[in-house]
Amino acid sequence: MQKITLLILSFFLVGVLHANEQRVETPQYISYKIDSLSYEEVILLITNELQVNSFSIVYKIDIAKAMGEVAIATQERATLKYGISLGFCKPSLSYSLLKKAPVMLLYCPFSMVIYQTEESNDVTISFLKATQLSEEVDSRKLDAMIENIIIKSLE
Numbered sequence: 001m002q003k004i005t006l007l008i009l010s011f012f013l014v015g016v017l018h019a020n021e022q023r024v025e026t027p028q029y030i031s032y033k034i035d036s037l038s039y040e041e042v043i044l045l046i047t048n049e050l051q052v053n054s055f056s057i058v059y060k061i062d063i064a065k066a067m068g069e070v071a072i073a074t075q076e077r078a079t080l081k082y083g084i085s086l087g088f089c090k091p092s093l094s095y096s097l098l099k100k101a102p103v104m105l106l107y108c109p110f111s112m113v114i115y116q117t118e119e120s121n122d123v124t125i126s127f128l129k130a131t132q133l134s135e136e137v138d139s140r141k142l143d144a145m146i147e148n149i150i151i152k153s154l155e
Helices: 002-017 039-052 063-073 091-100 102-107 139-154
Strands: 021-025 029-034 056-062 080-089 110-117 123-128
Touching (some): 039 123, 039 139, 056 063, 063 080, 080 091, 110 139, 123 139
Antiparallel strands (some): 021 029, 056 080, 080 110
16 A cells, blocks of 8 residues: 555656746746647636636737738748737726725736747746835735736646
């Protein structure tokens, strides 16, 4: 019985250690690179998780298409295979931020980009970290909220 338990535990640990996502954090942004899902699956999972958490999709801009048109016009090679800029907002959250400090409306809508380059099959999800606009609101909590949406959508 112990051998079976150890075997199951080792398979679990190997799976965790070989997770199909890579987190990158800089002082300016947080990104996740995913190699186990298609671009379309990532979009679906992220938008579903936003809706489950009562966020509205405010805009969805096809940045790959726009960049492709520029590449054609400048006779250069396109770098993005797929890519969107996604704006999302939650009215109750915006209202609570507004009550604490009106300048916090700069975060409505929040945004992230989801893209896949021509050179890679990895899908990247990135968002800018919130800057400290007001002493009344901890910007790290806003970053954690967005990152939590990404993590939950990939589970």
